[in-house]
Amino acid sequence: MSASTSISQGASIAEFVDATITKNQVVIFSKSYCPYCKRTKALFAASFPELEPEILELDERDDGGPIQQYLAEKTGQRTVPNVFVATKHIGGNDDTHSAFKAGKLAKLLEAKATPNL
Numbered sequence: 001m002s003a004s005t006s007i008s009q010g011a012s013i014a015e016f017v018d019a020t021i022t023k024n025q026v027v028i029f030s031k032s033y034c035p036y037c038k039r040t041k042a043l044f045a046a047s048f049p050e051l052e053p054e055i056l057e058l059d060e061r062d063d064g065g066p067i068q069q070y071l072a073e074k075t076g077q078r079t080v081p082n083v084f085v086a087t088k089h090i091g092g093n094d095d096t097h098s099a100f101k102a103g104k105l106a107k108l109l110e111a112k113a114t115p116n117l
């Protein structure tokens, strides 16, 4: 695994994760083989094609374990996908589909329409 897939030197895991959530309208902490993650990524691709979600494949990163551990502490959720929209924690795949159906994702994205929050 190359160093480029790890956090930048000097930043703690918490700083890296929090900055990623702050800087991107949609963040999906994912695992490349995870079927639930695939469904979440497909939902955003189909329903918000203009967005480019920040997708972190935790199984492909040296720091994937610590990121997942930090997310568990931060959100109470240990599984992937772990989704954030406009800095708000949405949850996993089921939660994300429910939020989409309820119109909550569009509402959050509307309120934070600027590219860099």
Ligand SMILES: N[C@@H](CCC(=O)N[C@@H](CS)C(=O)NCC(=O)O)C(=O)O
Residues within 6 Å of the ligand: 031, 033, 034, 035, 036, 037, 078, 079, 080, 081, 091, 092, 093, 094, 095
């Ligand atoms: N109901 C959850 C299911 C998520 C789930 O079970 N994800 C699996 C990967 S496919 C997981 O995170 N397992 C624990 C792990 O990979 O550490 C959802 O809708 O997101």
